[in-house]
Amino acid sequence: METLVIIVFVIGYLAIALEHSIKINKTASAILTGVICWTLFAVANPTESILNSSQFAHFLDGLKLDLADKFSTIGQHELYIRFVGSELSHHLSSISEILFFLMGAMTIVELVDAHHGFRFITDRIKTENPKSLLWIICWVTFFLSSVLDNLTTAIVMVSLIRKLIPNKEMRLFFAGMIVIAANAGGAWTPIGDVTTTMLWIGGQISTLSIMKVMFIPSVICMLTPLIYLSFTLKGEIGKASESGAKHKAPDVGGGLLMLILGIGALMSVPIFKTLTHLPPYIGMLFGLGILWVVSELIHPELDEAVKKNYTAAGALSRIDVPSVLFFLGILLAVGSLESMLTLEHFAGYLAQTIGDNRIIITLIGLLSAIVDNVPLVAASMGMYSLDVYPMDHLIWEYLAYCAGTGGSILIIGSAAGVAVMGMEKIDFMWYTKKISLVAMMGYFGGAAAYLFIEHLLGKN
Amino acid sequence: MEATVIIIFVIGYLLIAFEHPIKINKSATAIVTGVLCWTIYALFSETPIEHIIEQLKEHFGEISEILFFLLGAMTIVELVDGYEGFRIITDRIKTKNPKTLLWIICSITFFLSAILDNLTTAIVMVSLVRKLVPNRDMRLFFVGLIVIAANAGGAWSPIGDVTTTMLWIGGQISSVNIIKTLILPSIVCLVIPLLYLQVTLKGELGHASAGNEPGQINSHADPAAVRGAKTMLTFGVGGLISVPFFKTITHLPPYIGMLLALGIIWIVSELLNPHLNEAEKKRYTAAGALSRVDVASVLFFLGILLAVAALQSMGLLNQFASYLAETIGDNRIIITLIGILSSVVDNVPLVAASMGMYSLENFPTDHMIWEYLAYCAGTGGSILIIGSAAGVAVMGMEKIDFIWYLKKISLLALMGYFAGAIVYLIIYPYLAVHA
Numbered sequence: 001m002e003t004l005v006i007i008v009f010v011i012g013y014l015a016i017a018l019e020h021s022i023k024i025n026k027t028a029s030a031i032l033t034g035v036i037c038w039t040l041f042a043v044a045n046p047t048e049s050i051l052n053s054s055q056f057a058h059f060l061d062g063l064k065l066d067l068a069d070k071f072s073t074i075g076q077h078e079l080y081i082r083f084v085g086s087e088l089s090h091h092l093s094s095i096s097e098i099l100f101f102l103m104g105a106m107t108i109v110e111l112v113d114a115h116h117g118f119r120f121i122t123d124r125i126k127t128e129n130p131k132s133l134l135w136i137i138c139w140v141t142f143f144l145s146s147v148l149d150n151l152t153t154a155i156v157m158v159s160l161i162r163k164l165i166p167n168k169e170m171r172l173f174f175a176g177m178i179v180i181a182a183n184a185g186g187a188w189t190p191i192g193d194v195t196t197t198m199l200w201i202g203g204q205i206s207t208l209s210i211m212k213v214m215f216i217p218s219v220i221c222m223l224t225p226l227i228y229l230s231f232t233l234k235g236e237i238g239k240a241s242e243s244g245a246k247h248k249a250p251d252v253g254g255g256l257l258m259l260i261l262g263i264g265a266l267m268s269v270p271i272f273k274t275l276t277h278l279p280p281y282i283g284m285l286f287g288l289g290i291l292w293v294v295s296e297l298i299h300p301e302l303d304e305a306v307k308k309n310y311t312a313a314g315a316l317s318r319i320d321v322p323s324v325l326f327f328l329g330i331l332l333a334v335g336s337l338e339s340m341l342t343l344e345h346f347a348g349y350l351a352q353t354i355g356d357n358r359i360i361i362t363l364i365g366l367l368s369a370i371v372d373n374v375p376l377v378a379a380s381m382g383m384y385s386l387d388v389y390p391m392d393h394l395i396w397e398y399l400a401y402c403a404g405t406g407g408s409i410l411i412i413g414s415a416a417g418v419a420v421m422g423m424e425k426i427d428f429m430w431y432t433k434k435i436s437l438v439a440m441m442g443y444f445g446g447a448a449a450y451l452f453i454e455h456l457l458g459k460n
Numbered sequence: 461m462e463a464t465v466i467i468i469f470v471i472g473y474l475l476i477a478f479e480h481p482i483k484i485n486k487s488a489t490a491i492v493t494g495v496l497c498w499t500i501y502a503l504f505s506e507t508p509i510e511h512i513i514e515q516l517k518e519h520f521g522e523i524s525e526i527l528f529f530l531l532g533a534m535t536i537v538e539l540v541d542g543y544e545g546f547r548i549i550t551d552r553i554k555t556k557n558p559k560t561l562l563w564i565i566c567s568i569t570f571f572l573s574a575i576l577d578n579l580t581t582a583i584v585m586v587s588l589v590r591k592l593v594p595n596r597d598m599r600l601f602f603v604g605l606i607v608i609a610a611n612a613g614g615a616w617s618p619i620g621d622v623t624t625t626m627l628w629i630g631g632q633i634s635s636v637n638i639i640k641t642l643i644l645p646s647i648v649c650l651v652i653p654l655l656y657l658q659v660t661l662k663g664e665l666g667h668a669s670a671g672n673e674p675g676q677i678n679s680h681a682d683p684a685a686v687r688g689a690k691t692m693l694t695f696g697v698g699g700l701i702s703v704p705f706f707k708t709i710t711h712l713p714p715y716i717g718m719l720l721a722l723g724i725i726w727i728v729s730e731l732l733n734p735h736l737n738e739a740e741k742k743r744y745t746a747a748g749a750l751s752r753v754d755v756a757s758v759l760f761f762l763g764i765l766l767a768v769a770a771l772q773s774m775g776l777l778n779q780f781a782s783y784l785a786e787t788i789g790d791n792r793i794i795i796t797l798i799g800i801l802s803s804v805v806d807n808v809p810l811v812a813a814s815m816g817m818y819s820l821e822n823f824p825t826d827h828m829i830w831e832y833l834a835y836c837a838g839t840g841g842s843i844l845i846i847g848s849a850a851g852v853a854v855m856g857m858e859k860i861d862f863i864w865y866l867k868k869i870s871l872l873a874l875m876g877y878f879a880g881a882i883v884y885l886i887i888y889p890y891l892a893v894h895a
Contacts, residue, residue: 025747028726035720042710081711088712093521096528100762103755276502277509278516286495289763292488313485313756321531321750328528329719 001044002340005037009333012036013370016330016412017428026428027322030329037336038088046080053341059083084339091335097281098331099324102419104284105152108262108291109159110315115295116251117259122163130170130237131230137161137174138181138226142219145185146192149280152266154182154416158423167238173229175424176435180408180442182416184222187404188214191270194415195377195403202381204389204396213397213453221405221446225438252310254298261291288312323422330412331372338375347379357395362447365402369413373403394454401450408439461504462774468496469767473804476764476846477862486862487756490763497770505774512773519769525715526765527758530853532718533580536696536725539749541587543686543729545693550591558598558665559658565589565602566609570650573613574620577714580700582610582850586857595666603858604869605653608842608876610850612650615838616642619704622849623811623837630815632823632830641831641891642884649839649880653872686744688732695725722746757856764846765806772809781813791829796881799836803847807837828888835884842873 012033019026050056063082064071074082112118127133137157145153157178165171186193190200190207199205265287272283292312299307308314337343346367350360361380368376380399389395407414411421411431420426472493479486502512540546555561565585573581585606593599614621618628618635627633699721706717726746733741742748771777784794795814802810814833823829841848845855845865854860 024727024730025745028723028730028746031719031726032723035716035723038712038716039710039720042712085711085713088716089521089525092524093517096520096524099524103759276499277513278498278502279513282495282498282516285491285762286499289488289492289495293484293492296484296488311485312488316755316759317751319755321753321755322747325531325750329723 001040001047002342004044005040005336005340006342008033008036008040009337012333017432020427020429025322027326027329030326030333032329034329034332034336037333038084041336041340042081042084046077047340049341049345050083051080055087055339055341056083059086087339088335091332091339095328095331095335097279098415099328101281101284102151102327102415103319103321103324104281104288105155105266106319106419106423107312107315108265108284108288109155110319111291111295111312112255112258112262113159113162114310114315114318115253115255115258117255117262118160118163120256120259122160125164128237130165130233130235133164133237134174134177134229134233135226137164138177138222141178141181142185142222145182146189148192148266148270150182150186150193150414150416151419152269153185154178154420155423156263156266157182158420165237167236170233170235170237172424172426172430173233173434175420175426176411176431176439177225177229179411179414179417179420180225180405180435180439181222183405183408183414184218184442184446187221187401188218193404195373196400198374198377198381199396199400203386203391204381204393205400206392209392210397210400213450213457214401216453217401217446217450218405219446220449221401221442224442224445225435228438228441252299252302254310257298258291258295261294265291320422323418326422327415327418330418334371334375337371338379343371343375344379344382347376347383351383358398358451361395361398361402364399365406365443365447366409368403368406369409373407373414377403397454398447398450401446402443405443405446409436409443411435461500462776464504465497465500465770465774466776468493468500469771472496472767477866480861480863485756487760487763490760490767492763494763494766494770497767501770501774515773516769519766519773523762523765523769525713526849527762529715529718530579530761530849531753531755531758532715532722533583533700534753534853534857535746535749536699536718536722537583537587538752539725539729539746540692540696541590542744542749542752543689543692545689545696546588546591548690548693550588553592556665558593558661558663561592561665562602562605562657562661563654565592566605566650566654569606569609570613570647573610574617575704576620576700578610578614578621578848578850579853580703581613582606582854583857584697584700585610586854593665595664598663598665600858600860600864601657601661601868603854603860604845604865604872605650605657607845607848607851607854608653608839608869608873609650611839611842611848612646612876612880615649615835616646621838623807624834626808626811626815627830627834631820631825632815632827633834634826637826638831638834641888642835644887645835645880645884646839648883649835649876652876652879653869656872656875686733686736688728691728691732692725695728699725754856757852760856761849761852764852768806768809771805772813777805777809777813778816781810781817785817792832792885795829795832795836798833799840799877799881800843802837802840803843807841807848811837831888832881832884835880836877839877839880843870843877845869 012029015022015024015029016026019029060079125133125136127136141153141157144156158175161171161174161178165174183193187196188211190196190205190210196210200207200210269280269283269287272286273280295311299310302310347364350363354360364376364380377399384395407417411417411426411428472489475482475484475489476486479489498516502509505512553561553564555564565588569581569585572584586603589599589602589606593602611621615624616639618624618633618638624638628635628638702721703714703717706712706720707714729745733744781798784797788794798810798814811833818829841851845851845860845862
């Protein structure tokens with residue numbers, strides 16, 4: 001059963017990568033892959049390794065508490081079915097948190113955009129030189145991403161370059177670099193990226209230490225591709241053409257207000273989370289709700305039909321819902337691999353055959369370009385114990401770096417990449433050809449820098 | 461803290477009801493209400509925060525299942541509609557008499573809803589009446605009755621409605637018995653409003669005109685350019701009908717089956733018209749259909765269900781149910797009230813609360829209170845448009861105003877509800893296993 005699921009996963013993955021050649025939308029492939037993986041998991045006979053796993057034992061303990069004396073009446077197969085169901089609902093809940101967060105962020109940014117709010121920023125950037133613009137954009141992304149999450153940062157920055165760079169071919173390179181910069185910027189602060197946050201909350205890394213040792217590697221991870229593109233990038237930013245602007249609604253005012261509220265809402269998400277301890281999507285929905293109300297109130301002079309374009313309801317009809325479903329499909333598929341313990345087996349297999357932790361973690365980083373980095377880090381956290389590897393040990397910091405930045409190597413390797421892919425209709429193959437190699441250079445450059453710094457500090 | 465949350469819930473509810481006069485979109489209000497309820501609960505409750513987060517996670521998982529199910533069903537129906545697939549059905553319905561048509565539509569809805577869930581049924585049937593009834597004023601009555609018929613049709617079959625299914629899976633009711641005892645009350649619940657409208661309904665079906673609905677025209681297929689209407693109808697309806705089968709075979713939740721159907725029909729939609737270029741083709745693929753689906757109503761649902769989940773997590777619904785039980789005493793009156801309450805808050809937590817309130821030892825399988833609960837919670841939601849999933853979906857599709865429904869349909873729904881309830885209370889001594 002496990003082999004079959006892996007085959008389905010690989011075929012689905014190829015169908016996604018070759019979307020344009022086979023002419024089947026990647027969302028359809030992703031949804032089917034996710035659904036088929038779970039179906040196989042559910043109808044198969046349970047394997048020994050699942051029945052003997054700690055997850056299954058934990059599930060049984062919970063069920064015993066819930067059902068008390070009724071527990072003994074449930075047969076083995078029924079238990080397995082319930083286990084699969086509980087795993088699935090557990091995954092769906094975590095996945096949906098990401099999806100509604102994404103939807104909220106995309107709608108807020110789209111709403112600001114409809115009011116021409118980003119013009120207040122883009123009008124200040126006067127440079128016509130693509131290379132200096134690329135440097136500005138990348139640094140802004142890098143630092144923004146260390147405060148906000150990578151996803152939001154990437155969405156905001158891509159909306160900006162849409163205004164700044166009318167030339168689509170040039171813009172794709174910018175979008176690719178934004179993915180790299182957003183992921184690199186997230187790796188060096190405890191709140192910048194989900195996996196770093198996981199390690200921070202789990203007590204594997206401490207705030208100051210991670211920022212101190214990880215800043216330079218993260219910068220190098222972004223700078224290497226940036227310098228490379230500074231030499232090789234050719235072309236013009238282009239002029240805004242009529243055709244590009246025609247689908248845009250006219251400016252009705254309120255742009256500055258929406259910009260301030262929009263950025264304010266996005267910035268307050270982490271603060272909201274710290275205050276209430278509720279998950280980030282709740283804060284994002286709160287921000288969306290407030291912007292929505294404001295967007296309905298600031299245009300009393302417009303009639304209903306025109307006004308709709310400038311409200312969140314209109315913005316929602318323009319956001320790319322297929323990429324939300326794409327994400328759902330991909331994450332469901334990876335979730336099934338995680339629940340079947342395939343990822344854990346693979347990580348364990350790596351650990352046994354390779355031995356050197358640095359090489360294993362480098363490989364985990366590369367692997368995080370293919371499957372989501374959250375389950376990978378979760379698997380690694382279970383693989384190494386805090387007793388043997390105490391807080392701020394090399395492997396934790398290096399894991400934070402690798403899992404955080406390795407996702408840039410493929411466009412579907414990180415949440416930021418997937419969102420940008422939907423917004424700018426970037427082809428998987430285009431990214432693989434033009435960006436993956438430079439991302440990989442940056443990844444290894446930063447990794448080497450980190451290992452060198454650690455060597456100097458004498459940790460090892 | 462509890463008082464604050466209730467006040468916020470009530471204010472949010474009022475703002476949703478008066479969406480049109482105050483001109484704030486109900487989705488915005490619903491989201492803010494849901495978020496505020498949870499925020500206050502998280503900040504001021506004495507419950508440990510880990511426990512609150514756990515509760516939220518659990519509710520959110522269940523809510524997401526409904527939302528992705530809804531999104532999938534809406535996209536499939538929109539896709540079939542984009543191909544003019546429903547014309548194959550609507551072309552066969554020749555009647556121009558609104559009253560005859562209303563009886564036909566309601567009967568189909570009633571029996572379709574017994575097999576499919578209410579939500580899918582309502583979405584499909586509303587897509588049909590869009591074609592059959594161009595006159596919007598008239599159509600709204602059809603839509604209102606579809607909500608009533610979908611909810612009534614779901615109540616008497618164990619797979620027709622979430623709450624009936626809950627009671628069935630929980631062992632409170634058995635298949636054959638629930639069908640036997642509830643089919644008559646459910647029919648009465650629908651027929652009473654129908655008879656009333658038979659006398660009072662005025663107006664014409666209207667003619668399809670180009671100027672009538674400018675928003676609709678561009679989403680319609682040009683039959684000369686696009687083929688595959690029949691294929692899409694077959695796949696769409698087949699996909700929706702296979703969802704319950706998929707669930708029975710795999711034991712996976714229904715949204716997975718719905719996503720499977722969506723994935724397959726998506727691929728079919730991309731392959732059907734190889735002669736079109738990319739830009740033309742997009743309208744006829746699921747990607748195009750998704751851009752026409754009303755995502756705002758998905759978020760509305762999210763907000764409402766989050767708010768109700770907060771009330772449930774704080775134990776307020778449970779407290780209210782047991783307060784009713786203590787002060788009233790007679791189970792029949794309590795359950796009737798729970799049914800009416802289910803038009804204000806979601807019926808799933810209400811039924812869950814009731815299942816916890818009464819034990820299977822005192823009230824064994826097929827006891828009258830379980831059957832009556834299945835009827836009341838299933839049909840009571842029709843009284844307000846946001847009382848049932850079918851109502852919320854239809855509200856988004858047809859832009860029905862809360863107040864319009866309240867004025868024109870609520871009373872009819874209430875009449876049907878009580879008539880069915882009375883019928884049940886009269887017949888159950890003759891049919892039920894336990895009196």
